[in-house]
Structure formats: C-alpha cells, structure tokens
Amino acid sequence: MTRQTRSGSGERGAVSLAVTVLAIALIALIGLVHDGGLKVQAMQRADNAAAEAARAAGQHITGNDLLGGIGLDRAAAVAAASSYLKQAGIHGTVAISGDTITVTTQTTEPTVWLSIIGVSSVTGRGQATVRIGEDI
Template sequence: MYFAILAPAFLVVLGLIVDGGAKVRALQRADNIASEAARTAGQAINAGQAMTGGTKEVDPALAADAAQAYLGDLNGVTGSVTVAPDLQNLTVTVSLSWDPLLLDLFGALGSTTVSGAATVTLVAQ
C-alpha cells in the first residue's frame, strides 16, 4: 500500500525536475535563436546612405528579410522583427514549441509554446 501511494508521487516529482529543466533549456534556446536572428538583422543597414558618409540606419525591409531567412533554416521556429522609429534599434521575437517528456504521461501538460526576444542597437564607429 505504501509503495502504491509513493511511486506515482515520485514519478510526478521526477517529471517536474526533468521537464522543468527541459523547459528552461527551451527558453534559453529561444533567447539564443532570437539573439542570433537579431545580430543577422542588425547587419542589414541602408548601405547607400552609409557609404556616402550619411547616418548608419537599419533598413527595415532588409532586416526583416535577413531575420526571416535565418529563422527559416530552423524547424518549428517562427518570429517577427520590429525596427524602432529611430532606425537604430531592432527587436526580434521568436516562438518555438516544447513538448514535455514525463508530465505528458500524466496528462498534466501538452505541447507548449515558449518565446524569446532580443534587442540590438546599431553602433557606428
């Protein structure tokens, strides 16, 4: 009787530990992907204006295309790019799905979406 009560409880605790760690890794992965996509998008500047000595500004269309191209190489990752009105900052937000391993057996969790975001600032020297 004692085993019948404690065995499921131990499995639930083990599931919380394993799946909790997996969710933290999924969140970190989302943040890392957002950072890399933001770095890629941040390199898409208005080249014509920059080469003539003008202000270095992010080209919103090129930045969005660059980030989407980066995200397109990854399975199950979607994202969006927002360029600030000053054309010096941009933010990339990504979403990906995460599936629990052990807690799904108990029906506690299903597939969950995690998201990450990164902001970059254009630095001209």
C-alpha cells in the same frame, strides 16, 4: 470459551497505500525535473534563435561616411532575420521601431512525464534587440 482477537486488522494495506503514494510522488518529482529541463531547453533555444536572427538583421546596418550617419536597409534586415528564423524552424516576429530591431521567438517542446496529467508541451519564449547607433 475462546475469544479471538484481530490485532492490527485496521492497518491492513497501510504499507501498500504508503508505497503507492510515495511512488506517485516520486514519478511526479521525476516528471517535473525532466520536463522542467525541457522547458529550460525551449527557452534557451528561443533566446539563441532570437539573438542570431537579430544579428542577421543587424548586418544590414550601413555606415554612410559622407553624411556621418548610420542607416539601415529595413527591408533587407527584416528579410534576413525572417530567413534565419525560417531556416532554424523557429516561429517568431521581427519589428523595427525607431533605432531598434526586435526579434521575438517562441518554441515548443513535447513533454514526456507531464503528458500523463494533460500537459503535452512546454513553451519557451525569447527576445533579442539590436540598437542602431553610433557605438556599433
């Protein structure tokens, strides 16, 4: 009587499964690094645009030597900042409250790897302020 044994039959395909799991993990890691970089770029782009738009608005701060004060052409400041954002292709808002001009921006970048799991874009938000005061 000859007896046949199957040695290792329970481990068939174990290497293929391990390689598949590692490949998926590696692709996910690459995706997070690459698309995470896109997120950082979106945030930097939004911050830079907000800062430049705030500078454009700040150029409409006027000194009034006779009265010894500092003023602001509010309409021109908002128009200058809004114009900069429009030319840069950035969505944003410009607000003047008291002695502060605030520019808030938002940009989006399409993802490459994360779109596989349904994340089609990343958003970056930026904000910059210019204070109207004596120390300008």
